[in-house]
Amino acid sequence: MSSSLKPLRWGILATGGIAETFAKDLLRDPSTRGVSDVNHVVQAAASSTSADRAKAFLKEVGAPSSAKAYGSYKELVSDPDVDIIYVATPHSHHYQNTRLCLEAGKNVLLEKSFTTNAEQAKVLVDLARQKGLFLMEAQWTRYFPLAINIRKLAAEGTLGDIKRMYADNAFGDDVEKKFDVKHRMVNPDLAGGALLDLGIYSILWIFQLLYHIQPKDKRVKPKVSSIITPEPRTGADECTTIIMQFATGAHGIATTGLRVGSDPDGKHSAGPSIKIQGTKGELQIFPPAYRPTQYRIIPNVAQNSTLEYKEVTEDIPGHGMFWEADECYRCIRDGKKESDTIPLEETLVMMEVMDEVRKQNGLVYPEAIETTDYPRDL
Numbered sequence: 183m184s185s186s187l188k189p190l191r192w193g194i195l196a197t198g199g200i201a202e203t204f205a206k207d208l209l210r211d212p213s214t215r216g217v218s219d220v221n222h223v224v225q226a227a228a229s230s231t232s233a234d235r236a237k238a239f240l241k242e243v244g245a246p247s248s249a250k251a252y253g254s255y256k257e258l259v260s261d262p263d264v265d266i267i268y269v270a271t272p273h274s275h276h277y278q279n280t281r282l283c284l285e286a287g288k289n290v291l292l293e294k295s296f297t298t299n300a301e302q303a304k305v306l307v308d309l310a311r312q313k314g315l316f317l318m319e320a321q322w323t324r325y326f327p328l329a330i331n332i333r334k335l336a337a338e339g340t341l342g343d344i345k346r347m348y349a350d351n352a353f354g355d356d357v358e359k360k361f362d363v364k365h366r367m368v369n370p371d372l373a374g375g376a377l378l379d380l381g382i383y384s385i386l387w388i389f390q391l392l393y394h395i396q397p398k399d400k401r402v403k404p405k406v407s408s409i410i411t412p413e414p415r416t417g418a419d420e421c422t423t424i425i426m427q428f429a430t431g432a433h434g435i436a437t438t439g440l441r442v443g444s445d446p447d448g449k450h451s452a453g454p455s456i457k458i459q460g461t462k463g464e465l466q467i468f469p470p471a472y473r474p475t476q477y478r479i480i481p482n483v484a485q486n487s488t489l490e491y492k493e494v495t496e497d498i499p500g501h502g503m504f505w506e507a508d509e510c511y512r513c514i515r516d517g518k519k520e521s522d523t524i525p526l527e528e529t530l531v532m533m534e535v536m537d538e539v540r541k542q543n544g545l546v547y548p549e550a551i552e553t554t555d556y557p558r559d560l
């Protein structure tokens with residue numbers, strides 16, 4: 183596939199599971215998703231362990247043979263031919279790795295959760311602004327046509343006044359069997375636990391409707407009340423429930439967990455995992471919250487709603503991570519330093535909410551991954 187458009191030359195920092203999925207999506211022909219104004223190139227990848235690992239990764243994702251393989255992140259950020267770096271390390275490492283990229287003058291797309299705490303997030307945002315670099319949290323779900331459409335219909339008042347939302351993103355795993363105590367999902371040294379890994383999706387869905395589409399004066403940090411149950415072996419959060427009250431008065435109930443799931447049989451038998459409840463009706467989204475393909479609208483008959491019952495299913499031509507990459511392309515092409523769909527200010531408020539949940543429940547990570555000191559070897 184060749185394109186006459188100026189390429190956006192990506193560097194992939196880390197060679198784990200999501201880096202692979204993202205790089206494969208990046209290499210998909212944009213026309214398969216009806217897009218003709220982007221040109222993504224995988225320029226290089228770096229592994230913290232060896233150049234051979236990076237080489238194997240590039241082969242696995244089908245990158246062109248010209249792509250460079252680096253055995254350290256420092257080499258990647260020094261490559262003058264890389265325009266933007268996708269950071270896909272565990273969240274514990276996001277601050278150090280992203281700071282490395284920004285200090286080297288690189289634009290960054292940073293996996294969720296942005297950092298381990300809001301203080302680190304603020305340092306990165308300030309640094310990107312000071313250096314005139316593009317920075318965005320990889321909240322890929324927001325760029326799905328389905329999510330864009332739901333924000334639009336909610337903003338147009340289709341559901342009436344939104345009074346309440348429930349959002350769940352939980353996996354229902356056999357925790358001890360699936361995750362060794364060193365695994366990033368449960369290991370506090372890697373900022374493990376449900377909140378930062380899965381709960382961010384429950385929070386982002388609620389924020390899209392009760393914060394993002396609201397008038398500016400209503401976009402303030404919500405009141406937060408929360409409970410956490412720790413994972414018995416490591417103390418990371420295993421089950422977390424957050425109640426938020428937004429400036430509109432609307433309530434948002436965000437839940438997440440490792441041991442109980444949003445979709446226990448994988449067949450949607452448990453129903454939707456997200457409910458947007460307005461005075462005219464309710465919009466329900468089926469799991470998984472991070473990669474939704476199906477929703478329905480149910481009228482509120484008690485309030486003589488003129489809404490009609492409707493079910494919508496949308497196909498995704500791939501995993502769906504290319505839409506956020508397309509946003510990066512367009513922002514950088516147009517000289518924008520952040521995305522309107524996930525403004526850095528909103529990322530900071532979501533990080534503050536998660537900080538508050540942790541504070542209310544005494545959940546702290548090791549100092550090495552909470553600090554804003556840089557550089558630190560992790």
Ligand SMILES: NC(=O)c1ccc[n+]([C@@H]2O[C@H](COP(=O)([O-])OP(=O)(O)OC[C@H]3O[C@@H](n4cnc5c(N)ncnc54)[C@H](OP(=O)(O)O)[C@@H]3O)[C@@H](O)[C@H]2O)c1
Nearest residue numbers: 196197198199200228229230231270271272273293294295
């Ligand atoms: N958007 C999504 O749908 C989605 C899905 C899953 C995960 N994520 C996010 O993506 C990030 C990575 O998740 P993942 O599932 O890809 O994790 P993973 O499979 O464990 O991969 C993480 C990679 O980070 C690098 N790394 C550097 N230092 C590390 C350390 N001390 N321990 C472990 N890995 C280290 C490793 O690659 P090299 O050292 O070879 O570079 C490793 O392969 C997390 O922030 C997670 O929240 C997003």
